Amino acid sequence: MFMFFGEKLTQLRELNGLSRKELADKLTISEQAVWQYETDNLVPRIEILNQIKTLFSVDTKFFFQTTFIEPVVSEEHVAYRAKDRDSRKKTKLELTYLDYVDYYINYFEKFLVTPTSSITKLQLQIKPFLHSSKFVEDIPRSIAKIASYSRQSLQLHHNKDLMYVLESSGIYILEKDLGTEIDAYSVITKHNRSFIILGSLKKTAVRRNFDLAHELGHLLMHEDIDMESLTKKEHREIEHQANLFAADFLLPEEEFTADFAELQRKSNPDSYLDLKRKYLVSIAAMGYHAYQLGLMNYQENRYFYGQLTKKKYKTFEPLDDEIVPIKPGxxxxxxxxxxxxxxxxxxxxxxxxxxxxxxxxxxxxxxxxxxxxxxxxxxxxxxxxxxxxxxxxxx
Known part of the structure; x- marks a missing residue:
């Protein structure tokens, strides 16, 4: 007699972001019945099994063979770009997704001879500096150095090539529905495979670029940090570090400073349009970086952000509908x-x-x-x- 493995139903449910109640509603059965299936206390009737396999795009045999999926990442190593730390509640569902995508990518890659990825080499090169006293002496300056070195090492010459360069470096970039609270997240699996997962909700190209650079910062600087144990204050600091990295990485200091000096009115967001076309970074992020570099004083920065609010640029900036987002490939x-x-x-x-x-x-x-x-x-x-x-x- 064949044995039904309820664990695989749990995996598929979590992979699709469903609670037991939500799955029960789709199958028009009780939540208790779903629990019994998943805990091997009850085998689904043939008509229910047919509904399940259709819903999840699998064959019937899928449920009658032991699972081939093994955990490849633990919860504490997932770094989020999110509005609130409470978004980590969704992490457990994302772990199942990561287990599955890593498994299939690992399988398909077996047919190819692939060299050591440049992102892995870069991570190894940066790690000693992260644990040195020089890094903590001046963290913002240290992050700027890491960002500059990373841009040179990855040979990123123009931000329009950011997606291509990161994927060529060995990072797997994927899109999925992450809801409204999470912009992106990143992780390194036990197979030493780096992932950046982007939210699939419609987002402008320049904001997506910042998400990519932000998550690259996490992959390079925060691999050894237990994200799950961080306090809210510590989490804000880690996110701030990733933001600093993203700004430094996308807006190289020397070049950006020279371009910024040419602005006629640096506290006027509309003066940044040519810079936005060049760097493919949001006006808000450029203003943030300019202030961090001391290129704007406090009053200028305050007026700048006041204008962003007045012009409603915090939700939609000029050129947002003209610059086309690049999809992972x-x-x-x-x-x-x-x-x-x-x-x-x-x-x-x-x-x-x-x-x-x-x-x-x-x-x-x-x-x-x-x-x-x-x-x-x-x-x-x-x-x-x-x-x-x-x-x-x-x-």
């Missing part, structure tokens, strides 16, 4: 390579993982028709030394 490119070269075929998803294509479409926020062209692929004869046969991993 690393995972998409990885899957395209695997399937175009026929290292894997679409039926393998069911044969190996007992999932259907829409499962990965939702997991990685792909276009709904992503797998359509690979359903019946044409023969493709090629020679590629950097692709390993799937047979090696089926034995």
């Amino acid at each position: 690393r995972v998409k490119s990885l899957l395209q390579l695997i399937y175009k070269k026929q290292v894997l075929a679409v039926p393998d998803l069911s044969n190996i993982f007992h999932i259907i294509p829409s499962f990965l479409v939702k997991l990685f926020n792909l276009n709904p028709d992503f797998f359509d062209e690979y359903v019946a692929p044409k023969p493709d004869y090629f020679s590629a030394t950097n692709i390993i046969s799937i047979d090696k991993f089926r034995n």
